[in-house]
Amino acid sequence: MEKKYAETPLMKQYYSIKAQYPDALLLFRAGDFYETFGDDAEIASRVLGITLTKRANGSAATVPLAGFPHHAVDNYMPKLVTAGYRVAICEQLEDPKKAKGIVKRGVVELVTPGVSYHDNVLQYKENSYLAAISFGKGGRAGVAILDVSTGEFYASEGKLDYIEKLISNFSPKEIVYKRSDNEQYKELFGDRYFTYRLDDWAFNETSAREKLVKQLDVQSLKGFGVESMVLAVTAAGAVLYYLEYTVHTELGHINSISRLDSDKYVWVDRYSIRNLELFYPLSEGGVSLTDVLDRTACPMGARMLRRWISLPLRDAQKIGERHDVVSKLLNNIELQNALIDNLTEVGDLERIIGKVAAGRVNPREVVQLAKSLTNSANIKSLCSEIETAKRIADLGEVVERIGKVVLPEPALQPGKGSIIAYEVDKELDELRRISSHGKDFLLEIQQREIERTGITSLKISYNSVFGYYIEVRNAHKDKVPTEWIRKQTLVNAERYITQELKDYEEKILGAEGRITEIEARIFAELVVWLQGSVAQAKQTANAIAEIDTLCSFARVAKENRYCRPVMSDTDVIDIKDGRHPVIETRLPIGEPYIPNDVYLDSQNQQIIIITGPNMAGKSALLRQTALIVLMAQIGCYVPAREANIGVVDRIFTRVGASDNISQGESTFMVEMLESANILNNISGSSLVLLDEIGRGTSTYDGISIAWAMVEYLHSKPAARTMFATHYHELNEMENQFERIRNYNVSVREVEKRVIFLRKLVRGGTEHSFGIHVAKMAGMPNSVVDRAKRVLAELEKQRTGKVDVAIATEKPIQLSFIQLEDPTIMSIKKQIKGLDVNNLTPIEALNKLDEIKKILG
Structure with a gap:
């Protein structure tokens, strides 16, 4: 902080402490108050809504001041952390009555978005993870993930896309990395997380290994399976250094580190986490899968449920x-x-143990x-x-x-x-x-x-x-x-x-x-x-959390009529009368969810192309298939009459429309980025669910991209795929590719009204009924009627037959420039007459200038 004010002894002390934590907001204990000064005071006043005043410093100079009673720190401090500020808590380290001169003060804790024991900062059903990333050569990196409040500690390393996937699954509250890695970090994660950059020496492998061995009280790291994972060990050491820096040194509950292997857990990327609404609904007032499955009785069970959803198992046994x-x-x-009676009384044993250790x-x-x-x-x-x-x-x-x-x-x-x-x-x-x-x-x-x-x-x-x-x-x-x-x-x-x-x-x-x-x-x-007794109590807490989570699965299975899936290492996914676990809980009382069968394998029916009208339930069918497979692989029963699930290694979904305007990415660009991520990462054991690929561009472009993607999925390792589309032209692919099958979500048209049957049946369809949906949405009748006429004319034009009644209406302008315009016709004639292969660059420029003059 710039010293632009005259200094009293108190302010000299303040500035000396502030200099040690220049990027943190310093809560300076003065008697019965926590005070903030200067820029910190202006921030505190704005974020906390407290009065900003000025303090005289023994001269004409004054310093901005804002404070609150010390006993209210648990109310005010979380607001600052939630707003993304790091908060250094500076206490009086001696009794003011016994002090000679100014009271000795010092920072006793630095609270950050990812490091805190405070109940008002922590979400009791969510972990508060701190992550460290150590970038290496060859597009690889190591990651360490810690919840200091519970002692859970994880490490892994691999290619950047795998590291990005792990970070997305754990969703840390804060990430630390080397200053010199700033460009790599930004390229991989952008501004999605709170971050803090450490000096490069904090990521020294030798000191990191020493810190980790000392913390875990072992001679080597072989017993944890991370001995040879240099980048992961370096990241883990950086995490421990960061805890020291934030004045968190009593860490007896951090007595183990778990290795996260990519071949043990299902790969669910961040796009699929969002598209499937695993943790948070996309719409306000919506419900996520976690909301449906969470019948846990204690906070530990709720947190473990989220971890299991983040990391579904791949081992059928x-x-x-x-x-x-x-x-x-x-x-x-x-x-x-x-069990429920006892689990309810257990409380948050995990975090209490963490506080005991600290x-x-x-x-x-x-x-x-x-x-x-x-x-x-x-x-x-x-x-x-x-x-x-x-x-x-x-x-x-x-x-x-x-x-x-x-x-x-x-x-x-x-x-x-x-x-x-x-x-x-x-x-x-x-x-x-x-x-x-x-x-x-x-x-x-x-x-x-x-x-x-x-x-x-x-x-x-x-x-x-x-x-x-x-x-x-x-x-x-x-x-x-x-x-x-x-x-x-x-x-x-x-x-x-x-x-x-x-x-x-x-x-x-x-x-x-x-x-x-x-x-x-x-x-x-x-x-x-x-x-x-911390180690034993922590082991107990973990077991209790697991029992609570499994008990939650049993409660949900009983209430919602789920069945036990049969798990295998085959390539078959065979679901009988499957239902969407979230949608069925949101239907009006008495309205049943229409179940559907889905069968996929890699030999005969690898790719299902699903056509059908808007609102018929294509997207819901795709999502429910992914959710049923994911639920099965976390150990939960599933919403179906029967389910035989051949274990998948990755679940990819491209469902729904979204953009990323802040990064200059349109809806179509986001769609293509997500689609590229899928095609570049699939394997023969993957499950791929694609919805309306290509809709963000012109019709022919969209059809071409969709067709090419389906071809690619068919020719590469046989990833089981469901592809919902309005491009009826893709129905032709069944005749050309042996493992592609056409299905449609059926409807019935009665007296010009569409009844959605929501049943998946064999065969393709060429009807989308988009105009019917527009009418249902309340579109003005004049717009609906005109749309019907335009549709009829376009269909006639495609077949070469023109409806006389429609032809008498004002012509429909299908492009910005009428192709019959004499000027355009003249340009077309000139272009057609060009011998492009023998045209010199100068001649081409002259011709271009000539056309420009014609257009005026």
């Missing part, structure tokens, strides 16, 4: 193991209900930890026949220790109320008794001294000068014990103090502060002890 568990739960409703857990979360582990033990006993449950660790000792040390309903933090249970610390119990029963204790002393001295009028009182004292009327002075110390003489009485009263005074006056100190110490000791 492992998929079958998930289906086996769903089957057991589906056939045992009592078990399912008992030393950021509060007392209420520790109580929730004990509750979660108790319910986890119940789940293990309920699921004795399910293999996943065996990974649930026995952490009864942790539950018992928490129960003994922490109150059942503790305050949020020490100093805000009681948190430690009774009989944990004798001094704490005594201080509480003194603090809460002070008057009773004084009365005990008073009564005891009356009995001991015989002075019946003796009384104990307090003032701010002498503290606690015993007052004795002059008539009883001779009964005062010798060990009492006279402090004040009054007209009719004397005031005394005793050692017991002085000791009590120190205790009662310092009781509250001392109670806070003791409780904070005991709680901190408990957290350190709990950190020894």
Whole structure:
């Protein structure tokens, strides 16, 4: 930040700290407020809607100032992070009352879009991933992906298109990369993510490997399968460096790293993720596949469901193991209900463990930890026949220790109320008794001294000068014990103090502060002890999340009448009475979804060309096929009567229209980019779903592109393909290519009205009924009637037959320039007469100039 203001000692301190985090917004703790200054203040004022003022700096100069109460940080700070700002939280590192001179301050945490433990920043059903990308030679790169709040850590490397696909699937909140890789990064990702560029040395392989080995507490990385993945290891090391830079150093829960192999998971590119609406609907108020399948009972299960949808399995056996568990739960409703009851009480065990490891857990979360582990033990006993449950660790000792040390309903933090249970610390119990029963204790002393001295009028009182004292009327002075110390003489009485009263005074006056100190110490000791169980608790959380996800699958299967798919390594996809899992849940009550059969293989029916009118359901049929296959391969039952699914390695969809104007890409360009991505990445085990290819350009161009693409798909490795189109000319391809079959989505025309039957039947069709759809949309009748006449004339022109009634109407101008225009005819005649092969460049330019003059 530019120093353009006069500096007081406080501002000098501010600037010195700000210089360490120049690209972060600094929340500077000053007493009971977090203050921002200068440019930061102007940003904070705008984003948070707080007042912007000015602070005098001991001279005529002033500095912009905006602040908010420190206790409101959980409300304000997330707004800044969500807006894309990095927020450095600068705290007072010593008690202001004990400080000599200016209070010592320092940044205790740098919160970024991808690095945070704060509940108000994190989405409880979504992971908050930080990714690092290390670009290499030959079009390759490594990637590391971490959720610091849960400890999930992944790494992989490969070609850039694979890395781009992984990033799209995980959708990180923030990406870090080398400054020198800026051009490569922008070319691959553009401006799709929040980013931060690190100095190149942060991506040094040697130091990265050392950091990773130290973090995972191992001698080598062989056990994790990443030893030889230089680019991935470099990226992982950069992630750990970035955590250090953001002042996140307590990372005991990051104790493993998982290798992501391209041959283990289905490739679903970002276009298909969007087109299939896997996580977010394309239209406002819509529903995604995740919305339909998510019946999870705890946040961990919801996050795991999203990961499974991002990374469907390719191993038929492992998929079958998930289906086996769903089957057991589906056939045992009592078990399912008992699991749901316990899962609901588990809470976000995963993130609580992360906070324990980081030393950021509060007392209420520790109580929730004990509750979660108790319910986890119940789940293990309920699921004795399910293999996943065996990974649930026995952490009864942790539950018992928490129960003994922490109150059942503790305050949020020490100093805000009681948190430690009774009989944990004798001094704490005594201080509480003194603090809460002070008057009773004084009365005990008073009564005891009356009995001991015989002075019946003796009384104990307090003032701010002498503290606690015993007052004795002059008539009883001779009964005062010798060990009492006279402090004040009054007209009719004397005031005394005793050692017991002085000791009590120190205790009662310092009781509250001392109670806070003791409780904070005991709680901190408990957290350190709990950190020894982080690995086991994390394993337990992962198992619970998996059981919750499979239980969700069982609930959805029961509610929506799904069937268990038969998985195989064949090339057959055979779906009987398949339905769209999202659309069927959105239909009006009583309106059934019309199911359809789909059969694909690589030998006989590799490519299905589907024609039919608008609104007949072609796009829905394509999407439902992709979703059924994807659901099957994540381990879920599917919306069909029967389904035999030969495992696919990649799912590609080109459905719907969109543009990317900010990057200068038209709708047609986006369509071609997505189509090129498909053709360049397919294999013989892929599933390809294409809708209306070529519609963004002229008819003949579109038909040509569509025809060529279908030919390409037929000639290359036999990717199973469904191709929906209005280009009826493509029906001819069935006669020329052995593995292409024509289908259409049938309709019935009754009294000039179209009834959509939404049933896929064999054979092509030449009717699109676009004008009928226009009428249904509310197009003016005059436009609809005229469109019908234009259509009829065009069809007659194509066949050479002209309708007399239509011919009497005003001619239809089919181009910007009438071809009968004399000027145009003259130019055509000249061009036709040219001998292009023997025309010199000078002659060509002269002829062009001549034509230009004719056009005026």
